[in-house]
Structure formats: structure tokens, C-alpha cells
Amino acid sequence: MTHAPILAPSLLAGDHANLSSSVATVADLGLSWLHIDIMDGHFVPNLTFGPETLAALRRRGSKLFFDTHLMLSEPHRYVEAFARAGADLISVHIEPTYDQVGTLARIRSLGSQAGIVLNPDTPASAVESLLASVDLVLVMTVQPGFGGQPFRSDMLPKLAQLAAWRKERNLTFRLEVDGGVDLSTAHECRAAGADTFVAGTSFFKAADQPAFAAAFAQL
Ligand code: DX5
Ligand code: ZN
Numbered sequence: 001m002t003h004a005p006i007l008a009p010s011l012l013a014g015d016h017a018n019l020s021s022s023v024a025t026v027a028d029l030g031l032s033w034l035h036i037d038i039m040d041g042h043f044v045p046n047l048t049f050g051p052e053t054l055a056a057l058r059r060r061g062s063k064l065f066f067d068t069h070l071m072l073s074e075p076h077r078y079v080e081a082f083a084r085a086g087a088d089l090i091s092v093h094i095e096p097t098y099d100q101v102g103t104l105a106r107i108r109s110l111g112s113q114a115g116i117v118l119n120p121d122t123p124a125s126a127v128e129s130l131l132a133s134v135d136l137v138l139v140m141t142v143q144p145g146f147g148g149q150p151f152r153s154d155m156l157p158k159l160a161q162l163a164a165w166r167k168e169r170n171l172t173f174r175l176e177v178d179g180g181v182d183l184s185t186a187h188e189c190r191a192a193g194a195d196t197f198v199a200g201t202s203f204f205k206a207a208d209q210p211a212f213a214a215a216f217a218q219l
Pocket of ligand 2: 035
């Protein structure tokens with residue numbers, strides 16, 4: 001099946017001194033998703049937001065779909081806090097050592113959707129056995145940790161492999177890309193089977209954000 005394209009602006013590239021204004025920019029364009037990067041300074045060499053950030057945005061009235069990307073060495077310790085804080089989707093990386101299967105099931109039992117994430121060096125085969133247990137697979141198209149890095153086109157075959165398995169097995173998970181995504185690289189990802197596009201720098205720095213969002217809707 002082919003999902004309609006979704007643009008998920010990444011709050012990482014927003015104004016960290018005024019997150020509400022960045023969230024309003026997304027909502028005012030009529031977009032529905034917001035990508036929120038959670039970093040622990042351990043799994044990745046950077047720090048960002050915590051559960052209280054999501055909770056505060058909810059208290060300010062945000063109805064956006066919170067696409068929450070956990071870049072944590074011990075994600076299982078935090079899924080409950082993020083679910084309670086208002087995360088609609090919680091994605092965890094496959095690379096750290098923890099109970100991935102149990103954690104994905106726990107996310108769903110908490111009422112959130114569950115996603116699994118692969119770093120650039122991680123092959124598609126690492127998540128093959130989990131594909132029936134997730135709502136989304138996120139293929140990192142940069143090494144996670146920072147915005148503004150160049151897109152890695154060598155990730156396109158991985159996307160195509162995941163899309164092929166999805167089709168063969170009649171699965172319905174969304175296929176998301178994150179890192180260096182702009183309109184041009186998004187087209188390449190769409191051709192390879194992606195349907196969900198995280199855009200940080202390209203979204204927040206776009207000269208004409210309505211036109212940028214409209215172009216993604218046509219992918
Ligand atoms: C990187 C994060 C991304 C980041 C993407 O570790 O996971 O979500 O915001 O930023 P851009 O779109 O600027 O590459
Ligand atoms: Zn991300």
C-alpha cells in the first residue's frame with residue numbers, strides 16, 4: 001500500500017527560546033505532524049528536550065501529532081514518561097542493547113504508536129523480524145545528533161528493501177526518512193518508497209513555507 005506523503009517538521013531546527021512560536025508555524029500551515037528529537041548526550045553527542053517539553057506544548061494547546069524520536073541509550077526507561085506527556089508516536093533505535101520487542105509492545109500498550117529506527121550503518125535486516133510489530137520504520141539519512149547535515153543517498157537501497165518487504169508481506173507501517181531531507185532528496189526517498197519526511201533545516205529556513213509544505217503534499 002502507498003501512504004499519502006506526510007511532512008514532519010523537526011522542532012530541533014526551531015527556536016529553542018520560543019518553541020511555541022515554532023509549533024504555531026507548523027500548525028498554522030495546516031500540517032498535522034511535528035517531529036521531536038530527544039537526545040541523551042550518550043547515544044548521540046547532543047542534548048535536546050525531555051518529556052516536560054511535550055507536556056508543556058500540550059498544555060499550550062497543541063493538537064499536532066507528536067512524532068517522538070528517542071535517541072537514547074536506554075529508551076525503555078523513558079517510553080512511559082513520553083507516552084504520558086502526549087507522544088502520539090514513539091520511535092526507538094534498534095542499536096542499543098535492551099528489550100526492543102518488549103519496549104515496542106509497551107509503547108503500544110501505553111496508547112502510542114510504535115516506531116523502530118535504523119542508523120545509517122545498520123542494515124535493513126536488523127529490523128526485519130520487527131516489521132509486523134511497528135507502525136513506522138525510520139531510516140536515518142544522516143548520523144543522528146545534529147541538524148543541517150548532508151543527505152546520504154546511499155540509504156536509498158535500504159528504503160527500497162524495507163518498502164519491498166512491506167509490499168510482499170502486506171504490512172502497513174509508515175516509512176520515514178530523517179536527515180538532510182529537502183524537496184529534492186524527498187523526491188528520491190519517495191521514489192524508493194518513503195511516505196513520511198522529517199525536515200528540520202529545509203523547513204524552518206524555507207523562504208516560502210506555504211509553498212514548501214504544498215510541494216511535499218504533492219510528492
Ligand atoms: C538528527 C535528527 C533530525 C534533525 C534533522 O539527529 O534526528 O530529526 O532534526 O535535521 P535536518 O532536517 O536539518 O537534517
Ligand atoms: Zn529525528
